[in-house]
Amino acid sequence: MNVTIKRPTEEHFTRLARLLDMEAEAEKLETLRELERRTPAEAEMIGNSLINLVIRDEDGGLGGRVLLTFGKRNQNLSLPWNRLRTGSPVILSEEGNANSEGWRGIVSRAQRDSIQVAFNNWPEADAPNSTFRLDRSTDEVGRLRQRQAMDKARDAKSSRLAMLRDVLLAKQAPSFEKIESHQALNKNLNDSQNQAVDFALSANDVAIIHGPPGTGKTTTLVELMRQITHGGQSVLAVAASNLAVDNMLERLIEAGEKAIRLGHPARVSPELREHTLDLLVEKHPDAKIARKLTRDAHALKNSSFKYTRAKPEAGAKQAIRQEAKDMLREARQIEEGVIERVLSGARIVCATSTGLDAEILNGRIFDWCIMDEASQSTEPGAWIPLQYANRLVLAGDHFQLPPTIISTEAVKEGFDISLMERLLTDIGANISRRLNVQYRMHNEIMSFSSDVFYENSLQAAESVRAALLSDLPALISSPLTTCPVDFIDTAGASYDEEPEPNGDSRFNPMEAELVVKKVNALIESGLSPSMIAVISPYSAQVRLLREMIYAQGAVSTAEDGGSSGQEIEIDSVDGFQGREKEAVIISLVRSNREGEVGFLADARRMNVALTRARRKLIVIGDSATITSHGFYQRMVKYFESIGAYHSVWEE
Numbered sequence: 001m002n003v004t005i006k007r008p009t010e011e012h013f014t015r016l017a018r019l020l021d022m023e024a025e026a027e028k029l030e031t032l033r034e035l036e037r038r039t040p041a042e043a044e045m046i047g048n049s050l051i052n053l054v055i056r057d058e059d060g061g062l063g064g065r066v067l068l069t070f071g072k073r074n075q076n077l078s079l080p081w082n083r084l085r086t087g088s089p090v091i092l093s094e095e096g097n098a099n100s101e102g103w104r105g106i107v108s109r110a111q112r113d114s115i116q117v118a119f120n121n122w123p124e125a126d127a128p129n130s131t132f133r134l135d136r137s138t139d140e141v142g143r144l145r146q147r148q149a150m151d152k153a154r155d156a157k158s159s160r161l162a163m164l165r166d167v168l169l170a171k172q173a174p175s176f177e178k179i180e181s182h183q184a185l186n187k188n189l190n191d192s193q194n195q196a197v198d199f200a201l202s203a204n205d206v207a208i209i210h211g212p213p214g215t216g217k218t219t220t221l222v223e224l225m226r227q228i229t230h231g232g233q234s235v236l237a238v239a240a241s242n243l244a245v246d247n248m249l250e251r252l253i254e255a256g257e258k259a260i261r262l263g264h265p266a267r268v269s270p271e272l273r274e275h276t277l278d279l280l281v282e283k284h285p286d287a288k289i290a291r292k293l294t295r296d297a298h299a300l301k302n303s304s305f306k307y308t309r310a311k312p313e314a315g316a317k318q319a320i321r322q323e324a325k326d327m328l329r330e331a332r333q334i335e336e337g338v339i340e341r342v343l344s345g346a347r348i349v350c351a352t353s354t355g356l357d358a359e360i361l362n363g364r365i366f367d368w369c370i371m372d373e374a375s376q377s378t379e380p381g382a383w384i385p386l387q388y389a390n391r392l393v394l395a396g397d398h399f400q401l402p403p404t405i406i407s408t409e410a411v412k413e414g415f416d417i418s419l420m421e422r423l424l425t426d427i428g429a430n431i432s433r434r435l436n437v438q439y440r441m442h443n444e445i446m447s448f449s450s451d452v453f454y455e456n457s458l459q460a461a462e463s464v465r466a467a468l469l470s471d472l473p474a475l476i477s478s479p480l481t482t483c484p485v486d487f488i489d490t491a492g493a494s495y496d497e498e499p500e501p502n503g504d505s506r507f508n509p510m511e512a513e514l515v516v517k518k519v520n521a522l523i524e525s526g527l528s529p530s531m532i533a534v535i536s537p538y539s540a541q542v543r544l545l546r547e548m549i550y551a552q553g554a555v556s557t558a559e560d561g562g563s564s565g566q567e568i569e570i571d572s573v574d575g576f577q578g579r580e581k582e583a584v585i586i587s588l589v590r591s592n593r594e595g596e597v598g599f600l601a602d603a604r605r606m607n608v609a610l611t612r613a614r615r616k617l618i619v620i621g622d623s624a625t626i627t628s629h630g631f632y633q634r635m636v637k638y639f640e641s642i643g644a645y646h647s648v649w650e651e
Helices: 010-036 040-045 139-157 160-168 191-201 215-231 243-255 269-275 278-282 285-304 316-344 379-386 406-411 419-428 445-452 509-524 539-551 603-610 631-643
Strands: 047-060 063-072 089-094 103-111 115-119 133-136 207-208 235-239 260-262 348-352 364-373 390-398 433-434 484-490 534-538 569-572 580-585 614-620 645-647
Touching: 010 139, 010 379, 040 047, 040 645, 047 115, 047 445, 063 103, 089 115, 089 139, 089 348, 133 160, 139 160, 139 379, 160 390, 160 406, 191 207, 191 215, 191 433, 207 215, 207 419, 215 235, 215 243, 215 260, 215 364, 215 390, 235 243, 243 260, 243 269, 243 364, 260 269, 260 278, 269 278, 269 614, 278 316, 364 379, 379 419, 445 603, 445 631, 484 631, 509 534, 509 539, 509 614, 534 539, 539 569, 580 603, 603 614, 603 631, 614 631, 631 645
Parallel strands: 207 390, 207 433, 235 348, 235 364, 260 348, 364 390, 484 614, 484 645, 534 569, 534 580, 580 614
Antiparallel strands: 047 063, 047 133, 063 115, 089 103, 089 133, 103 115
């Protein structure tokens, strides 16, 4: 029986604000410690920085912003593994210049050998042949928006926001109305997806769609949004990450819906940038008038400062400057009108939660807010879109990655508990519907996760239930390709882990060699490198694997030679959330006499890693170490029960 937990308004928001400040302070201290204790090379090694960069290319675009592409001076060198992803805020500084304050930018494209950054203004270096450094930065604008949104929700009175707040703090019970089942626009939805759409549409305040791995959560959300807009209502579609927002936007456009993307164009995938507000406004005929007025205003203002032989009449310069101000005011009014008209033409507006700008939205209220990846957002981040909507649907999976929090003290106080997870605790499962048919993985890849996390409720769709690598065209049939799961136990073989020099991570060289061997075996079986992923929970192991696989030419054994778009993806667990590949190799790294599993203890991360593979999952680890934790005891027993257990001595 669920017991509703009511939360006092003032106390709740005061606590969240304090935890938000704790996280900000932790981020600041971490940055200072990095600068104090690490050389630039060490900072690059742990993935927060890139050093010794040169400008390889210069371009314009993205709403008038400057695009600079950086790479190593030696163009044959790849960039080392790093945490700078598309959309990451960064600071560019000139190396060797102590007076350089740096320039803030946004990563607009990240590739193996180069990284492109968008700047609002042109970075001007002191020396013509300068080298540069890029450092990951914090998002202070997003933090300010979170604080302002919580203040607004706390102080709301006699408004829809106040009513929604009271429901979310369990002071008022959420209500649902009986509705007729919708006529599905997507005829391929299964029963649980259609039921989830009906349930969400019946909500007067809030509903949760729980989407375990591979169950078509985004497909369900797109159907929900289409049902809403075809009924004449509007949707604000948000998510914690730019990748998730772009995924929703892409699927909506494919379905023929008109949607607009808010946010910095550099944070949007290139193929979707034409749908961003910035570029739509820029293309509008009236925007050209506004730009001309702005240019003329600046030219007029500059002319008032120029020296002339003849003495100007009294007040003439002031009049010129006033005229320039009036022109700029008119240009701003035109731009605001264009923004309003562009936004009014879209029933669906997509953005990250922290990317919502109050000035751009200008008091606009949407009928619905659909929040994807709700389990990956801290609660303060979730309050930003709530001030712009009348009803809320949260979608995600609290058994996968939680919000990323640096402050250990804030985590102890529950800052890593999302709004979605809190509501399931405070109000109960009666506000949630779970999707139960998954379309990604072979049944034996799925079953362990289904049992441990989802009460054994998941079903594999017929299309994937027995899908093997050997079913793919041109693949050799062998024990490797005809078996969906392999666990290779390295216990007793001295596959010892090592601490990262000058770092906090760990790596396992012999385990990495075994990973490379398995990668080569998959490629030799006929599998394209682009269909393979290598995942490790440890960044040091990720870096080692990248060096070994790319440098030793594991990719080049394939016919395509590892050409663009045909590379093996090697990343951390966090980097693979929401992703999938035909074959996935997981390197667990930990191997020690003490049975310490460290970072592996977060079973939710392992749930993500274990559910990325479609047809082949290979897990490599030391059972003597990892089975000191109950989750891994169950995992190894499951692998034994399906005949997937192998000792490394068999290799």
